[in-house]
Amino acid sequence: MIGVDVIDRSCSFKGKSKHSFADYISKIVNNSELDFCDSWEDLDLIWAIKESAYKCYFKKDAQSFLNPKKIRITRIDKQDCRFQVEIDEYYFTGHFKLTKDFVYVISSDKDDFALNVELFFLDDYTDAVYIQPEFNQQGSRYMFHPLGFPQAIQQSEAIYAYSRSHHGKYYFSAISITPYN
Amino acid sequence: MNKTEILAKLEPIIKTYITQPDVVLTITDDTHLLRDLKINSAHLIDIVLDVEAAFNISITDDEVEKMDTVGNSIELISKKVEAL
Numbered sequence: 001m002i003g004v005d006v007i008d009r010s011c012s013f014k015g016k017s018k019h020s021f022a023d024y025i026s027k028i029v030n031n032s033e034l035d036f037c038d039s040w041e042d043l044d045l046i047w048a049i050k051e052s053a054y055k056c057y058f059k060k061d062a063q064s065f066l067n068p069k070k071i072r073i074t075r076i077d078k079q080d081c082r083f084q085v086e087i088d089e090y091y092f093t094g095h096f097k098l099t100k101d102f103v104y105v106i107s108s109d110k111d112d113f114a115l116n117v118e119l120f121f122l123d124d125y126t127d128a129v130y131i132q133p134e135f136n137q138q139g140s141r142y143m144f145h146p147l148g149f150p151q152a153i154q155q156s157e158a159i160y161a162y163s164r165s166h167h168g169k170y171y172f173s174a175i176s177i178t179p180y181n
Numbered sequence: 182m183n184k185t186e187i188l189a190k191l192e193p194i195i196k197t198y199i200t201q202p203d204v205v206l207t208i209t210d211d212t213h214l215l216r217d218l219k220i221n222s223a224h225l226i227d228i229v230l231d232v233e234a235a236f237n238i239s240i241t242d243d244e245v246e247k248m249d250t251v252g253n254s255i256e257l258i259s260k261k262v263e264a265l
Contacts, residue, residue, distance in 0.1 A: 013223070019230050027226050027245070047223060067246040068226070167221075 003055025008168025014040035198224035210252025
């Protein structure tokens with residue numbers, strides 16, 4: 001399983017003047033995670049990590065929940081852009097990219113597979129500007145429709161791990177480039 | 182505070198965070214905040230914070246996940262308000 005999340009930082013938590021940083025911390029961040037959360041930027045990253053891990057968990061265990069504090073981040077390494085998360089004794093790891101404009105996160109329950117990861121900036125809901133292919137470890141590209149499944153996957157009977165996320169002006173997707181078992 | 186009074190205060194809070202143009206704005210007890218109203222999950226946190234302020238109550242971490250539908254949210258708020 002993989003799960004991804006993207007946040008358009010121009011409309012993330014900081015853009016909401018209605019509630020304070022402390023308000024959001026109280027609802028999202030566990031005491032054990034406070035060392036990871038000193039700024040609005042950190043809060044965006046923590047939220048994106050929890051969202052992506054939640055998507056992995058949701059695929060593993062069909063019981064849905066909405067409590068972000070049940071998702072516990074046990075490690076964030078900003079040098080390597082990697083993290084580890086625990087939810088009900090399930091562990092997920094992943095990596096992220098954090099910029100002043102966006103943050104994206106990929107969580108998975110294994111490490112030994114290759115992903116094709118793509119990020120789009122959406123001018124509107126019909127036009128998409130391709131920003132970057134990353135983690136495309138075999139140098140191949142799938143033909144993505146910006147808001148849909150890649151053509152190569154639609155024509156395959158194999159099971160691929162796939163996740164996508166949209167927030168604000170950003171659309172982000174990740175797919176395993178080999179079948180994911 | 183009865184159910185109608187709670188809904189009268191809760192509904193505008195919820196509708197603040199509906200951003201998808203294709204959402205049907207008819208709200209019933211069974212309306213699911215994420216699935217039916219397509220509210221962004223980060224905005225669920227805003228709803229919880231708004232509800233706490235509007236009803237002068239405190240919602241615990243475990244209670245947050247009970248606020249999945251409008252009916253369950255009303256039930257939770259009702260219990261909290263009664264306990265004041």
